[in-house]
Amino acid sequence: MPYDVEKSDEQWQAELSPEEYHVLREAGTERPGSSPLEHLDDRPYVYQCRGCGAELFRSETKFDARCGWPAFYAPLAEDRVEYVEDRTLGQVRTEVRCGRCGSHLGHVFTGEGFPTPTDQRYCINGVALRRVDAPTSDA
Template structure:
């Protein structure tokens, strides 16, 4: 009887370790760095459509199989940028059809502009994806769903959070960093270089 209990305990421990290893490798121990681009809610509202603002700044979700998804399905080779700040996020190389009704990618682009963070909202434990540069909500990433992709991950992204540029096209201009700290540093550099702002 004792041997049976010992074996069951060992099996349970092995199962727990295996489950822990299967969890996404998202490091939540480090404090989140602040985004480079910080704007007021009203400034974002001026530059975005109401739907883009609702999704990217208010952490909303666009309708499943909506107009943005239909457009995404028609797009060929190219690159996907953040609609808020112009940072590179994904390319068509990582795009795949998952059948979920939202744009899907199995990985981010080599530019690594996507940040993953824990999201425990709505009573679920999920991993949210945001633009590393401006903290725009993009969607969520899911692991181990069985898609036959190189990563077995699905970045489920809101289409309105993306700006598509076809291959060979001009990438969007990056939104300038305009925080007070950056402006102060620019002034210091200008003074040291003998440039006086008029």
């Protein structure tokens, strides 16, 4: 699938740390509990793709799933992410990728019983995200 942001492996490796490259470009997983982004936010934030800067999630949809990774119950908009069937590890899962650059973000799970509006858990690698202050409205 063509993406708005396309780079060679050499360009990605030059721009990302080895851990970021492994997660974003090789569909790796960061160690559980290693992300400072796992914990709930005390202010409004936007979570961007570390690979391309696309805005993917907001702190309003973040929740404490106690799973070892940042968890959200919905992306900012459905066109911001791409879903790919993942049959690694001997099971069927749904991989979540950035819709703008195709970077691996994590997986989405449904029906786990979390008290969220969507009954979904977007289990996202913190290293795949950049947290920035959400824009404020002057209304």
